[in-house]
Amino acid sequence: MIEIRNLHKSYSTGQGTVEVLKGIDLTIEQGAITAVVGPSGAGKTTLSHCISLLEKPTSGQVLVDGRNLSALSGQALRSERRAIGTIFQHSALLRRMTVAENVALPLRNLGVVHREMEDRVAELLDRVGLLHKANAYPGQLSGGQKQRVGIARALALRPRILLSDESTSGLDPESTQQILDLLDDVRTELGLSVILITHEMDVVRHVADQVAVLANGRVSEYGPIGALVADPQSGAGRQLLPVRALPLPAGFDYALSVSYRHGPVDPEWLTRLSTGLGVRVALLGGSVEAHGEAVLGRAEIGVAGRPEAEVRSYLEQLGLVADPRDPVSTAAAASTRTATAPPSEGAEREANEKIGVRA
Ligand SMILES: Nc1ncnc2c1ncn2[C@@H]1O[C@H](COP(=O)(O)OP(=O)(O)OP(=O)(O)O)[C@@H](O)[C@H]1O
Ligand SMILES: [Mg+2]
Known part of the structure; x- marks a missing residue:
């Protein structure tokens, strides 16, 4: 379990101090997939760096299984950091090493003996379905395959937490789905907590149990996906299940x-509403889908024949919450995908330094 308590992070720049995180409180349960979403510049990557201990918070705490990692330094910090495996946006594999060598790096840095290392690398590559690519070079892999190798490498030191910062951005839908299925599998089989930082609401809806929305350095919304979608007041709920309705x-x-x-x-609520109350109902837009055992659904309807209050309370009895249509709900639902530039050599080197990998 990860507990983030009143986390602040400021940077000093030429123009003075910028406060990026302004008091974050979050509890992330073991075995859950938690998505962190929010607009560009909201502080998502900064939060991820504070969790993975690449950055020291200005104040506040990050507790992993009750231990305050943000207070550690030196050898103790390096050793505790192994609890957290990180998957980077552009996989950050070393291009002059084979897939197997890339996955072996964290183990080699730790001094694991050769034979044991070979077995472990094979096991990890098998888990991500890429054992047959062990001797390939990253340049010979697709974007999705590179990310799966990145996941194998992140799992090498048996972390309890997997942190992914935009690891599916820029991938095609099929590769994205493979990555998400894989994250879901490792969460279930290894009992890992997964923190998924992403711009893509589709990704969140398909795999996350809960969502934290970051806005201006604070958590503006936090809760299980089903609860956010069910809450008509939740902006995140609207973005998770957008409805583009007719006039x-x-x-x-x-x-x-x-x-x-x-x-x-x-499930027959439309029919019941119409026959039960004797109203005319027009379906103007909507989306209903399964989310694990639960159902996520939002719809817009037009009604004629009975007063609004009566219709709303009838819908309430059928398990629905009805509100007057919000004119911005449909327009604001547009997804917030961002274009991503390919990584430079420098960015790759920097990422590898962060995870303690040397070329
Ligand atoms: N080292 C730094 N020094 C100064 N300012 C920084 C530093 N790192 C981040 N920032 C600022 O902190 C803010 C949040 O950055 P961050 O990278 O965490 O955002 P983000 O939510 O990950 O955005 P994106 O969706 O674009 O990846 C930005 O305004 C950024 O300019
Ligand atoms: Mg970022």
Whole structure:
């Protein structure tokens, strides 16, 4: 489990001090996948660096299984850092080493004996489905394969936490899905906590249990995906399950924005509403999907025939929450994907230095 308590991080620049993290509080349960989302510049990478101890917080604590890692330094810090495996955006593999050599690096740095290392590397590559690429060079792999090698390397020292900063950005949907399935598998099989930093709401919805939204250096929303989507007031909920609705057709009295509650919902609610209350109902837009055992759903409907309060309380009985349609809900739902530039040699070197890998 990771507990982040009142975490602050400031940087000194030529123009003075910039406060990037302004008091972050988060509890991340063991075995859960937690997504951290937020606009560019919100402080996601800074938070990730504070968690992986690449940066020292200005104040506040990061507790891993109750131990305050942010207070450590030197050998103790290096040793505790092994609890956290990091996957980088552009995999940060060393291009002059084979796949197997890349995965072996953290083990070699630790002085693991040759025979044991070979077995472990084979086991790790097998786990990510790339044993047959052991002797290939990173340049001969697809983007998704490189990321899977990055995951194998991050798992080499048997971490309890896996931290991924935009590891699926720029990948095609199929490769993204493979990476997400893999993260889900290792979380289940190894009981790891996964922290997934991403811009992509599709990614969050498919794999995360909970979401923390970072805005201006603070956590603005935090909770299980189902609860955020079910909460009509949640901006994150709207972005997670966007609804692009039609305008209210002529002949209808008003529009309602309907969210599926975090619990049982009558799947025949549209029919029931219409026949039970004797109203006309137009479906203007909506999205319903399975999320593990739960159902995520949001819809916009037009209604004619009965007063709004009566319709809303009837929907409530069917397991839905209805609110007057918010005119910005549909427009604001656009996804926030960002374009990503390819890594430079310098960026690769820097990333490798961070994880203690030397070329
Ligand atoms: N070493 C540094 N010195 C000064 N300012 C920094 C430093 N690192 C980050 N910042 C500033 O902190 C803010 C947050 O940066 P950060 O990289 O954490 O954002 P982010 O949420 O990861 O953004 P993105 O989505 O673009 O990756 C930015 O305004 C950035 O300029
Ligand atoms: Mg970032």
